[in-house]
Amino acid sequence: MNKGSKLPLFISAALRSFSTGAIWVRSRAVQNIALMLSVKGVMVGSIYALISLGFNVIFRTTGVLNFAQGEFVMVGGIMAAWLYGTGKMSLGAAMALGVLGAGLVGVSVDLLAIRPVRKAKPVIHIIITVGVSIVLKALAGLVWGTDRFHLPPIRPGSLSVGGIQVELQSLLMLGTAGVCMAGLGCFFHGTATGRAMRACAENPDAARLCGVNPGRVSALAFGLSALLGGIAGVLLTPMVSMQFDQGTMLGLKGFSAAILGGLGKPVGGVLSGVLLGVLEQFSAWMSSVYKETLALALVVVVLLLRPKGVFSK
Numbered sequence: 486m487n488k489g490s491k492l493p494l495f496i497s498a499a500l501r502s503f504s505t506g507a508i509w510v511r512s513r514a515v516q517n518i519a520l521m522l523s524v525k526g527v528m529v530g531s532i533y534a535l536i537s538l539g540f541n542v543i544f545r546t547t548g549v550l551n552f553a554q555g556e557f558v559m560v561g562g563i564m565a566a567w568l569y570g571t572g573k574m575s576l577g578a579a580m581a582l583g584v585l586g587a588g589l590v591g592v593s594v595d596l597l598a599i600r601p602v603r604k605a606k607p608v609i610h611i612i613i614t615v616g617v618s619i620v621l622k623a624l625a626g627l628v629w630g631t632d633r634f635h636l637p638p639i640r641p642g643s644l645s646v647g648g649i650q651v652e653l654q655s656l657l658m659l660g661t662a663g664v665c666m667a668g669l670g671c672f673f674h675g676t677a678t679g680r681a682m683r684a685c686a687e688n689p690d691a692a693r694l695c696g697v698n699p700g701r702v703s704a705l706a707f708g709l710s711a712l713l714g715g716i717a718g719v720l721l722t723p724m725v726s727m728q729f730d731q732g733t734m735l736g737l738k739g740f741s742a743a744i745l746g747g748l749g750k751p752v753g754g755v756l757s758g759v760l761l762g763v764l765e766q767f768s769a770w771m772s773s774v775y776k777e778t779l780a781l782a783l784v785v786v787v788l789l790l791r792p793k794g795v796f797s798k
Contacts, residue, residue: 521649522766528655530762531662535717536739537746537754538665539710545749546682546706548607552614553594554714555736556621561587561715562727563625566634576637584715590621591711595704603700618733625729633726636719658720665713666755682706686749734777741780745787747794756796 536554543551565583568574574582598613640653673679684692685702693699717735718727742761746753761780768779787795 517649518770519767522770523763524649524651525655526763526766527759528651528658528762529765530742530759531659532717532721532735532758533738533742533761534662534755534758535665535713535720536735537742537758538662538669538751539713539717540739540743541749541751541754542669542710542713543706544743545751546686547599547703548686549599549610550607550614550740550748551594551707551710552611552736552740553618553621554710554739555732555734556618556625557587557591557711557714557732558718558721558735558739559625559727559729559732560590560621561711561718562636562722563629563634563718563729565719566636566722566727567629569636570634576639580636580639580719583719584712587715587718588708588712591714592704592708594711595707599703599707600700603703618736622730622732629729631729633728634722635726636722638723639720652724654720654723658724661716661720662755662758665716666751669751678705738780741784744784745794746796750794750796753794753796757794 536558539554539557540551543549543554561583563583564586565580568582569576569579594614594617598617599610602609602613638652638654640657643650643652644656645651673683681692681697682702682705684695684697685699689699692702721727721735738761739758742758743754745757745761746755761783764783765779
């Protein structure tokens with residue numbers, strides 16, 4: 486009787502051990518997935534952070550909301566891939582020319598589209614930049630076609646982070662975003678040109694009386710913003726092939742990050758970009774439908790609850 490009674494106890498103990506092990510394995514798997522999504526989200530968010538910096542540079546200097554920022558990213562990425570694809574240029578040279586090409590497009594947008602209506606109402610500037618976005622997209626489709634362009638990674642290979650393999654290209658994206666943010670901070674606070682740009686943002690008339698040319702400062706702001714977009718484009722194209730119409734959604738994500746962090750607050754925009762990237766990855770894990778709508782949903786909520794941004798005082 487005693488011997489027979491030990492069998493159910495043994496089976497029960499085995500079942501408990503199996504259940505505990507299964508829970509541990511399941512929780513371990515969930516932790517690995519969460520870590521993988523977080524790392525990927527930070528990497529993707531670094532691109533949104535760069536685009537957000539571009540929005541903030543122009544808005545902080547001129548007060549203009551530039552909805553063509555995403556097209557600067559597209560132009561930089563496609564131009565670099567196209568130049569490299571000709572076989573006559575090294576990867577580094579193609580990327581450098583892609584970034585410079587995006588910068589020239591930004592300066593041209595200011596000279597041809599913004600400067601003639603400099604004193605117009607903000608809504609006019611918004612309409613114009615939306616129109617510029619459409620024109621740049623159409624021109625890109627006309628010149629480069631509808632094919633997808635790809636670049637090889639600057640740093641091939643991967644690195645193990647907490648048991649998760651992270652591509653070196655992704656780490657390069659994150660590091661570049663940090664360097665650009667630090668560089669912009671030094672530029673705006675530590676150089677005469679940067680202080681002149683800040684002065685124009687605060688009081689253009691007083692800045693003009695002090696010898697600052699607001700038109701030149703505006704062109705510089707658009708060029709600098711487009712350079713940031715071009716950098717984002719050449720870093721993103723090795724990870725995700727670039728197409729002529731891809732800038733719209735990228736611009737929307739960068740704009741969402743700028744709104745979440747507070748317009749005119751570059752640090753808040755960078756942090757919001759990284760946060761948005763992480764939230765996107767987790768929402769895509771639940772359903773791919775949520776990924777593209779999350780940014781807009783967050784913007785609506787933040788505008789209703791904290792119109793000045795999540796990181797504003």
